[in-house]
Amino acid sequence: MGDAKQMLFARNLISICVDSNENADFQGNVWHQYSDDPISFKSVTNMLTMVDSLMDEWDFPQKGLEQREFVSTERPRHQRVDVADEELVIDKVQKRHGTRNIQNKKGKLGTFIVQIAFRQNATWQGNVVVVDTNDKKTFSSAMELIRIMSDSLKGD
Template identity: 50%
Template sequence: MSEAKQMLFARNVICICIEKKESGDYIGLLWHQYSDDSIEFNGVSDMLMLMDDLYDEWDFPQRSLEKREFNKTRDHEEMNGDPDNLVIDKVQAASGVKNVQNKRGSLGTFFVQVKFRQNATWQGTVIHEESNKKFDFTSAMGLVEIIDKSMSSN
């Protein structure tokens, strides 16, 4: 009996394609379903920041903690937006949805769904494409550890 292929279907799935490893750090591309273009990252910390920026842009999943700003005041209307009209719905309507399930990195491929951004970190699920294994993580550091262990076992 063949093993069923693990897949994630969510509004915020990001495909991490690892292209090379330099000085113990990973370099590669991020793909998401709202763009035909990839986003290059140069190291794990860059990757995490870029992903967090996308989640902020989409406002999905929403942060449980707001970034502290001292010089800027937020518009009251922006803070109390309509909960029925999500930003990610507008992004999806404007750009359509592309397939990221066919993207592959030369060293490794990971499909990440962050379900929550609570306690100043991420919680979610990741699938390592090459091993077809699905893992849950409770922090961004946990995600990095899963990626690193999976890459080491390749």
């Protein structure tokens, strides 16, 4: 009997495809289910910021902490709460753009299918499948996710 392939299913699933590792920093693309085009990143910090912005845009998973503001600013349209409209923002995105299979996207050095389940304590918690080894791991912070990715790319 063959090995079962680890799979994740979620509405906020992303595939992090690492193409190079220069100066101990990752470069590559992030794919998500609602676009045919990847989002390139030039560093780990750039990738973390970009994915967090994507989660903000989808409003899923919702942040456990809101950014403190000293001057009141109006929220962007996608972040405004309409009590009469109970549909989630990510469901609207899915209806508008449809979904694509991202689990076949590959990076030159490594590929990681990530599901961020929660954004609590100003960081991420979720699951990651290391595609090259078919290992499914949980992480309790963005830093732990980066460590899992780094160890996998080193072969640990």
